[in-house]
Amino acid sequence: MPIDPVVEYYSDLAYGTALVLYLLAMVLHAVEYSVTPVPVTTAAGRVAAEGNGAVATLAPPDSTPMRGTPERVGRSAVALTGLAVLVHASSLALRGAAIGRVPWANMYEFTSAICWVAVACWLVALYRQGSAATSLRRLGGFVLLPVVVLMFLGGTVLYARAAPLIPSLNSYWITIHVSAAITATGILLVSGVASALYLVGAPAGSRIAARLPDSTTLDRVAYRTAVVAFPIWTFAIIAGAIWAEAAWGHYWGWDPKETCALVAWVVYAGYLHARATAGWRGSPAAWINVVGFAVMLFNLFFVNIVVAGLHSYAGL
Amino acid sequence: MNRLTQLTALARNTWRGLTSMRTALALLFLLALGALPGALLPQYSLNAQRVRTYQAQHPTLAPVLDRLGFFEVFASPWFAAIYLLLFVSLVGCVVPRSIDYARQLRRPPVATPRNLGRLPHHAVSESASTPAEVIATARRRLRGWRIAEGEEHGSVRTLSAERGYLREAGNLVFHVALLGLLVSFAIGKLVGYEGQVIVLANGSQFCNSGSLAYDSFRPGRSVDGTALTPFCVQVNGFTPTYQPTGAPQDYRAAITYQAPGDIAPGTWHPYLLKVNDPLRIGGTRVYLLGHGYAPQFTVTFPDGQQRSAVVQWPPVELATMLSEGTTKFDPPGVTDDAARRTGQLAITGLFAPTAAFRGSLLSSAFPDMLDPAVAIDVLKGDLGNNSGRGQSIFSIDQSMVDSGRLKQVARQNLRPGQQLTLPDRTVVHFDGVTRFVSLQVSYDPTQLWVLGFAVLVLGGLGLSLTVKRRRLWVRVTPGELAGTVVELGGLARTEAAGYGEEFEQIAADLLPPGRAQPPVPTVLSKEGR
Ligand code: HEM
Numbered sequence: 001m002p003i004d005p006v007v008e009y010y011s012d013l014a015y016g017t018a019l020v021l022y023l024l025a026m027v028l029h030a031v032e033y034s035v036t037p038v039p040v041t042t043a044a045g046r047v048a049a050e051g052n053g054a055v056a057t058l059a060p061p062d063s064t065p066m067r068g069t070p071e072r073v074g075r076s077a078v079a080l081t082g083l084a085v086l087v088h089a090s091s092l093a094l095r096g097a098a099i100g101r102v103p104w105a106n107m108y109e110f111t112s113a114i115c116w117v118a119v120a121c122w123l124v125a126l127y128r129q130g131s132a133a134t135s136l137r138r139l140g141g142f143v144l145l146p147v148v149v150l151m152f153l154g155g156t157v158l159y160a161r162a163a164p165l166i167p168s169l170n171s172y173w174i175t176i177h178v179s180a181a182i183t184a185t186g187i188l189l190v191s192g193v194a195s196a197l198y199l200v201g202a203p204a205g206s207r208i209a210a211r212l213p214d215s216t217t218l219d220r221v222a223y224r225t226a227v228v229a230f231p232i233w234t235f236a237i238i239a240g241a242i243w244a245e246a247a248w249g250h251y252w253g254w255d256p257k258e259t260c261a262l263v264a265w266v267v268y269a270g271y272l273h274a275r276a277t278a279g280w281r282g283s284p285a286a287w288i289n290v291v292g293f294a295v296m297l298f299n300l301f302f303v304n305i306v307v308a309g310l311h312s313y314a315g316l
Numbered sequence: 317m318n319r320l321t322q323l324t325a326l327a328r329n330t331w332r333g334l335t336s337m338r339t340a341l342a343l344l345f346l347l348a349l350g351a352l353p354g355a356l357l358p359q360y361s362l363n364a365q366r367v368r369t370y371q372a373q374h375p376t377l378a379p380v381l382d383r384l385g386f387f388e389v390f391a392s393p394w395f396a397a398i399y400l401l402l403f404v405s406l407v408g409c410v411v412p413r414s415i416d417y418a419r420q421l422r423r424p425p426v427a428t429p430r431n432l433g434r435l436p437h438h439a440v441s442e443s444a445s446t447p448a449e450v451i452a453t454a455r456r457r458l459r460g461w462r463i464a465e466g467e468e469h470g471s472v473r474t475l476s477a478e479r480g481y482l483r484e485a486g487n488l489v490f491h492v493a494l495l496g497l498l499v500s501f502a503i504g505k506l507v508g509y510e511g512q513v514i515v516l517a518n519g520s521q522f523c524n525s526g527s528l529a530y531d532s533f534r535p536g537r538s539v540d541g542t543a544l545t546p547f548c549v550q551v552n553g554f555t556p557t558y559q560p561t562g563a564p565q566d567y568r569a570a571i572t573y574q575a576p577g578d579i580a581p582g583t584w585h586p587y588l589l590k591v592n593d594p595l596r597i598g599g600t601r602v603y604l605l606g607h608g609y610a611p612q613f614t615v616t617f618p619d620g621q622q623r624s625a626v627v628q629w630p631p632v633e634l635a636t637m638l639s640e641g642t643t644k645f646d647p648p649g650v651t652d653d654a655a656r657r658t659g660q661l662a663i664t665g666l667f668a669p670t671a672a673f674r675g676s677l678l679s680s681a682f683p684d685m686l687d688p689a690v691a692i693d694v695l696k697g698d699l700g701n702n703s704g705r706g707q708s709i710f711s712i713d714q715s716m717v718d719s720g721r722l723k724q725v726a727r728q729n730l731r732p733g734q735q736l737t738l739p740d741r742t743v744v745h746f747d748g749v750t751r752f753v754s755l756q757v758s759y760d761p762t763q764l765w766v767l768g769f770a771v772l773v774l775g776g777l778g779l780s781l782t783v784k785r786r787r788l789w790v791r792v793t794p795g796e797l798a799g800t801v802v803e804l805g806g807l808a809r810t811e812a813a814g815y816g817e818e819f820e821q822i823a824a825d826l827l828p829p830g831r832a833q834p835p836v837p838t839v840l841s842k843e844g845r
Contacts, residue, residue: 259355
């Protein structure tokens, strides 16, 4: 099927627009963050939460909806993120239309889709948070930061023109396996950011920590997203193995990409175990989650670009 | 103290330590850490050539790494040790938990705690109904829960309910299936094999008669390469399609094959072998892995005798399929060994499917065969095939050239149909090109087991991560004058929070606001454990 360059052009345009919108939303979040008064009780709440794992529900200081500047700015940041996600979705859809298949066969397409999943997951998490959303919302800028960086890299260094698939990638398994991998990676990005912030906030009483969502919320977001992503990641690996059986002659060959995906899986299994092991909840578990995402990123960039394996991507 | 008790205590403690959650965590990390060099360093089993390159580049570090087994991580003893310990830990963890789970299934839910107010979820209200009515309503509302009724003194009645037992079942299935997966994987490695072979796409045949039929063969430990499933494949043609840019789009090999039962009657079945679509003959699979070109040369010796040869020249540049190789000839009719060893010929050089010349330097402009040409050196002398060293069919023995026993006698670019004449009037004619395909044959009888366990792993995981284990207690105390006081307590036994909403819903159903009686129902939900 021939590539439609006009449609591809509009896809690129939407990509750029989404990137700019994410950037603006991130700036708004930063403004919200900096004009939010430092709550006094949170530091104490943090100590309680850290201390015994059980929770004191200290009413968050902003639970009385004080619709001041931070609130307004924060809400517009979320609205802008919502708009950006729609524009970004159209970029993915147009790219798919231009090539007539799912648009994830090279690193540019892959990165773009991961970022989209991450932001969409972030919005869902925010929505499901309901009344506590104000506190959680301050996570927004920190979720958008890696998204903006990744999308910038995707649009510059990794950018590749739309191209048909090489024979070994040309299989319906690319839809199944890669979609699952992308979904899991995007959700785990949100999880990793939440755990990273948990760790940043862990030293009780730090000024940064005081403005962040409270540690219980961060911990819960990290855990719940990881719990959703882990079975999807498991499925992605299994689907990859089934595809490998059809394409390379064995379902598991210790190819660097496979091995690294397994390592990440084992690390996340470690995270889930740590959450169920006395003495490992809280910061140690959060560290494991962050390491898990580091392995995912490493697998996505370093292994693809530097370590050559059977997993080669067209256009990088 | 008795030695024996000491020993048993030691054994018990070791076993406890090994099967504790902490050890499992530590072993999981060791596994992750141990697998990393396997991903980052070149591995013998994947690409021995790259290991050698790495070793040449890191002359001091590489021997140490090699001793530690870092170039063959997944076959190294220490990796096996981690794997085995994890395995033991897993068994030690799963067995007692399964027994415990079976017991739990037979036991009624835990009796109602004395002070429900201290539970994370709690609600009280007064109701006009009688205690018996309240209990009946609660039973109806809690359909699907495991329920046990109790009585306390003062005609206080209680109800204990629990739900979400499938979570633990899912978790156990997950861990047991993981064990099964590891075992089937290991067995598959033991009894399976993989072999690769190059077959000319001009009607040539490959028969799975034994390991010697392959160019390279990797058997499992218990495979000796003799009792392979007999089948034959004949490759009749190979058709690639390319984008205008030269990017490959599709590869197809037209083959016919004989399954084990077809060999005696001599029946052949046609099949179109494609990438991502292997030929499956029983449990044995045949894959199309790659392709390339095999130039054909005919040499006419001064005495008029002719010899032809078609030898695959493997691609050196995948994007353009520029290929490199060697075709070797023995002088015909020479029985004297010394004479033979001065008259051997080697044609070595480059083949381009679409020739592009820079001066007289040959390169390839496109991977498909649009305008083929070769750039060859012809060498004459001793090829060294009697030297005892292993001979590659793809290259000449450079030491023979270095020692002057093999000399270059001509260098020329040829297109199909062209020829060159050597000083001794030997004529080398470039006849044309045949395509070849490289096939892989794989046999792994346990792979369906692995798949089955993988599906169980996934299913168990899904249950275990979505089902919430939670408890609910109801205490019904007759009121001082009339009506009853109904108290509810709830506890989520698992991490996944979100019991709060369900609890509130149950509380709202069981504790009707009554006739504006104080106290109004209070629902206290402390989220977040
Ligand atoms: C190959 C090694 C192992 C892997 C990959 C693994 C993986 C996992 C995963 C992904 C979970 C979370 C999903 C769930 O709740 O079912 C889990 C839970 C659990 N695992 Fe393992 N496991 C391994 C070995 C072990 C061992 C050796 C033990 C015993 C010491 C163990 C005990 C548990 C327990 C108790 C849970 C439940 C935790 C909870 O309730 O959240 N696992 N395991």
